Amino acid sequence: MTKRDYYEILGIPRDAAPETIKRSYRQMALKYHPDRNPGDRESEEKFKEAAEAYSVLIDSEKRSVYDRFGHDGLRGEGFSGFSGFNSSIFADFEDILGSFFNFGFDSLFGTSRQRRPKHPSRGRDLALELDLQLEDVVFGTEKEIKINRTELCPECDGSRMKSGTEKSVCPHCQGRGQVRYQQGFFVISRTCSDCHGHGEIIPFPCKDCRGTGRIKKKKTLTVKIPPGVDNGTKLRLEGEGETGDPGAERGDLYVITHVKRHKFFQREGNSLFCEISIPFTKAALGSTIEIPTFDGAEPLRIPEGTQTGQTFRLKGKGIKDLYSHRKGDIFIKVLVKTPKNLSKEQKKHLRLFAESRGDKLEGVDKSITDKFKDII
Numbered sequence: 296m297t298k299r300d301y302y303e304i305l306g307i308p309r310d311a312a313p314e315t316i317k318r319s320y321r322q323m324a325l326k327y328h329p330d331r332n333p334g335d336r337e338s339e340e341k342f343k344e345a346a347e348a349y350s351v352l353i354d355s356e357k358r359s360v361y362d363r364f365g366h367d368g369l370r371g372e373g374f375s376g377f378s379g380f381n382s383s384i385f386a387d388f389e390d391i392l393g394s395f396f397n398f399g400f401d402s403l404f405g406t407s408r409q410r411r412p413k414h415p416s417r418g419r420d421l422a423l424e425l426d427l428q429l430e431d432v433v434f435g436t437e438k439e440i441k442i443n444r445t446e447l448c449p450e451c452d453g454s455r456m457k458s459g460t461e462k463s464v465c466p467h468c469q470g471r472g473q474v475r476y477q478q479g480f481f482v483i484s485r486t487c488s489d490c491h492g493h494g495e496i497i498p499f500p501c502k503d504c505r506g507t508g509r510i511k512k513k514k515t516l517t518v519k520i521p522p523g524v525d526n527g528t529k530l531r532l533e534g535e536g537e538t539g540d541p542g543a544e545r546g547d548l549y550v551i552t553h554v555k556r557h558k559f560f561q562r563e564g565n566s567l568f569c570e571i572s573i574p575f576t577k578a579a580l581g582s583t584i585e586i587p588t589f590d591g592a593e594p595l596r597i598p599e600g601t602q603t604g605q606t607f608r609l610k611g612k613g614i615k616d617l618y619s620h621r622k623g624d625i626f627i628k629v630l631v632k633t634p635k636n637l638s639k640e641q642k643k644h645l646r647l648f649a650e651s652r653g654d655k656l657e658g659v660d661k662s663i664t665d666k667f668k669d670i671i
Contacts, residue, residue: 301348302348302352304323304344305320305352316349316353320345320346320348320353323345329342357369415539416540417545418536418538418544418545419536419546420536420547421536422550425550425553427553428554428557430589431520432520433522433589433615434589438518439515439517440515440516440518441516442514444537445509445510445511445537446510446538448501448504449503449510450501450502451504453540455497455501460497462495464495465487465493465496466489466496467487467490468487472487472490516532520552523617524552524617525552525554527551527553528617530551532547534547562614564623565613566623566626567624567625569625570628573630574631574634575631575633583595583596583597588612588625589612593609593612597629602631606627606629607629608624609624609626609627610624
């Protein structure tokens with residue numbers, strides 16, 4: 296039977312870079328993998344064919360021989376399909392396929408790599424949301440929080456076994472942590488369902504933790520909130536998450552802050568914004584008013600002729616930046632308030648004031664319409 300061209304099998308040009316070769320092989324391996332095509336003989340052959348093509352083209356020396364002499368040149372080098380593979384190439388296969396499949400390359404191609412030892416797993420990270428007032432953000436504070444997290448069982452110290460007993464080799468997988476079965480041309484490896492990949496079983500589990508090695512326990516912690524935190528700020532408490540396997544590190548606890556809306560100030564970044572109303576007399580004649588800040592009351596001079604919507608700034612009276620510690624500003628928007636329920640005397644004085652300015656109060660004021668006509 297005539298062998299197909301390796302470049303044709305992977306669908307790549309003859310000058311393809313190693314990254315292109317890997318990417319093409321991975322796509323074909325995932326497409327034709329036996330787990331996706333159980334019992335499909337044609338897919339098995341294509342998977343085998345792609346693996347053979349990849350093992351040659353990814354090796355610079357074999358690729359050079361193949362480019363010059365074709366399949367005959369590889370036979371001259373002692374290569375004749377899968378039987379001539381170097382077993383180290385399959386570590387690369389597994390790196391390319393990642394953990395998408397639990398695939399038994401060692402059984403499939405006759406290699407004898409040992410199962411990787413199971414390392415103690417680090418504990419899971421935890422997250423908790425914490426509500427804060429704006430005052431907490433301005434000055435910083437400390438908050439007491441309560442979490443419910445896993446701890447190593449004090450009875451068995453995380454071993455999962457009843458005191459005085461021992462583990463035994465899993466009879467289902469004979470301690471390998473995996474079971475294998477034949478599927479056409481391939482031998483597929485699966486995690487053992489009895490021991491869940493540990494290779495060992497516990498005949499007499501600890502009663503306190505029911506063989507899990509862990510228990511749930513409430514913990515009270517004090518969290519230091521620095522000035523300047525905002526909505527969504529993550530504060531990391533190292534080693535305050537879930538417990539890991541015996542000998543492994545604990546996870547971390549992330550406190551995510553949420554700042555409640557303030558009744559007077561609105562926050563934007565490190566600056567604070569507010570609106571105040573003043574009588575039209577103070578806006579017209581000028582005045583000094585007092586503005587509340589978190590550092591105490593501050594005087595603000597309102598110049599005469601101030602218009603509604605005009606904004607003033609108190610520099611350095613806002614929120615301290617979480618990283619640079621520079622303070623933002625406070626911005627005050629002035630709204631000129633029109634008085635209601637005037638007395639007869641007040642109305643009399645206002646009319647005199649209007650007449651002195653030439654403001655016509657009777658009839659229809661057409662000045663705005665006239666300005667519009669000038670525009671168009």
